[in-house]
Amino acid sequence: xxxxxxxxxEDAAVVEVAVPKPDRFGFGxxxxxxxxxxxxxxxxxxVEVIAEDYFERPELLGTLxxxxxxxxxxxxxxPASASAVDEVRLGKLARLVERVRPxxxxxxxxxxxxxxxxIGHLAAPCRxxxxxxGTLRNIERMRRVMGSEPVLENVATLIDPPASPxxxxxxxxxxxxxxxxxxxxxxxxxxxxxxTNFGFDAGAFLRAVPMDRVRTVHLAGGRxxxxxxxxxHLHDVPEPVFQLLEEAAYLAPQxxxxxxxxxxxxxxxxxxxxxxREARRAVARGRERRLAGRAAA
Amino acid sequence: xxxxxxxxAVLARLYTDEEYRMRFLQDPGAIAVEAGLSLEEAAALAxxxxxxxxxxxxxxxxxxxxxx
Numbered sequence: 148x149x150x151x152x153x154x155x156x157e158d159a160a161v162v163e164v165a166v167p168k169p170d171r172f173g174f175g176x177x178x179x180x181x182x183x184x185x186x187x188x189x190x191x192x193x194v195e196v197i198a199e200d201y202f203e204r205p206e207l208l209g210t211l212x213x214x215x216x217x218x219x220x221x222x223x224x225x226p227a228s229a230s231a232v233d234e235v236r237l238g239k240l241a242r243l244v245e246r247v248r249p250x251x252x253x254x255x256x257x258x259x260x261x262x263x264x265x266i267g268h269l270a271a272p273c274r275x276x277x278x279x280x281g282t283l284r285n286i287e288r289m290r291r292v293m294g295s296e297p298v299l300e301n302v303a304t305l306i307d308p309p310a311s312p313x314x315x316x317x318x319x320x321x322x323x324x325x326x327x328x329x330x331x332x333x334x335x336x337x338x339x340x341x342x343t344n345f346g347f348d349a350g351a352f353l354r355a356v357p358m359d360r361v362r363t364v365h366l367a368g369g370r371x372x373x374x375x376x377x378x379x380h381l382h383d384v385p386e387p388v389f390q391l392l393e394e395a396a397y398l399a400p401q402x403x404x405x406x407x408x409x410x411x412x413x414x415x416x417x418x419x420x421x422x423x424r425e426a427r428r429a430v431a432r433g434r435e436r437r438l439a440g441r442a443a444a
Numbered sequence: 445x446x447x448x449x450x451x452x453a454v455l456a457r458l459y460t461d462e463e464y465r466m467r468f469l470q471d472p473g474a475i476a477v478e479a480g481l482s483l484e485e486a487a488a489l490a491x492x493x494x495x496x497x498x499x500x501x502x503x504x505x506x507x508x509x510x511x512x
Contacts, residue, residue, distance in 0.1 A: 228449075228452060229448040258452060262450075262452065262454070263453075265508075266456055266460060267507045268504050268507040270456075273488075276445065276446050277448055278447060281448075304496075304500070306499065310451065310485065374495075375496070
């Protein structure tokens with residue numbers, strides 16, 4: 148949480164004082180935005196790279212990783228499942244992590260295949276005791292092969308998964324309680340989408356999950372589709388998501404890495420940078436509220 | 445409530461196989477029996493969020509098509 152620096156005092160004695168690590172801000176790395184991002188590294192602290200894009204050509208990441216801190220984001224393991232994660236994919240991810248040595252690596256609390264069928268995208272888990280146990284077994288498999296702890300992301304869903312007696316926050320808490328070393332990647336647009344689609348309070352959700360476990364925050368945009376909010380990553384980050392970011396910065400005691408994801412309909416890096424600056428302001432507001440609250444206490 | 449690999453196999457097929465999904469929507473019980481699901485699992489599947497199922501299947505299909 149805090150770095151330590153040596154400080155020389157008047158009598159020349161050297162004492163150590165804790166210096167909080169700063170929050171960091173960046174983008175999901177996309178080829179269409181690459182040049183614009185490289186020209187603005189003064190505003191970008193870190194980039195997130197889709198791991199599967201580099202399984203067959205890891206050398207391409209070396210150049211990028213020498214210029215800016217990189218975090219790897221997996222989309223193909225699907226650990227929130229009763230079935231074991233694919234060992235071949237896990238091995239590829241481990242080799243990429245070994246080669247790139249990223250700042251961190253993450254995956255989704257989703258499942259992506261069942262009965263030999265590829266769903267093609269991230270499916271929200273059925274929220275019950277069986278999937279909590281299956282997910283914990285997979286986290287242990289990943290930890291063993293990767294040699295490090297994952298950071299795991301909550302997912303958006305258009306369908307309320309069947310066989311789900313647990314609420315989403317309760318299911319997430321059960322998983323994180325069972326995997327004490329695992330960090331959380333809190334996707335705030337996914338929270339906003341699920342809250343919109345299934346009628347729960349997004350702010351209450353943030354207070355129900357272990358915010359002290361959040362390492363990374365995702366921001367994105369979406370659109371309404373037949374009465375439900377689709378997390379399509381094709382639109383700007385909406386105001387309610389910035390409000391949730393302020394709340395997350397207020398609730399979380401630790402430094403956060405905040406990343407904006409965009410997967411198409413690009414409007415240039417300037418538009419992305421404006422949203423990144425808005426994210427910085429939202430986090431600053433949350434941190435100020437947190438400090439004021441602690442001072443008052 | 446517990447679900448396992450068998451339940452996920454049924455759900456994955458519902459998400460990806462339109463003909464299977466149509467059969468399910470007409471007779472969820474028959475699909476549950478055919479798949480060997482428990483009574484508890486069959487009951488959970490019978491009350492599935494049908495509007496959400498349709499939207500999710502379309503979204504997954506779009507993602508699969510985009511990868512081809």
